[in-house]
Amino acid sequence: MKAIANALIITIATASSAFAASGAAADEGGFLAPLFLALGVAVIAFQTIPAIILLGSMVKGLFPARKEEAAR
Template sequence: MKAIANALIVTIASASSALAASGAAADEGGFLAPLFLAFGAAIIAFQAIPAVMLLGSMVKGFFSKKAEAGANAR
């Protein structure tokens, strides 16, 4: 049991330095990464406009006077 624990500790200790030196963050993604983020922001912005209009209509309908129930009943 002790040998398995020691082997596991040695494996984890040696793997941490190998993972730290990968250098994966050196590349910024080029031109397409900001273009993709701008496209996503535009989609969110264009969907926020109708959402705000719908919210305004809901609040307006909630606080407006209600129609009489007898006028619409047949």
């Protein structure tokens, strides 16, 4: 059991330095990274419209319009 734990620790220690030196981020994502960021921005932008409508409805519900007296 102790040998398995030591082997696992050694494997994890060497793998982390290998991943750090892989150079995988050298191309900076290419075309898909800005496209993904633009999609995220579009989702957030389109979600603000219903949020503003909902906020307006909640404020309108807090301050109901006064009814005029029908019986005078």
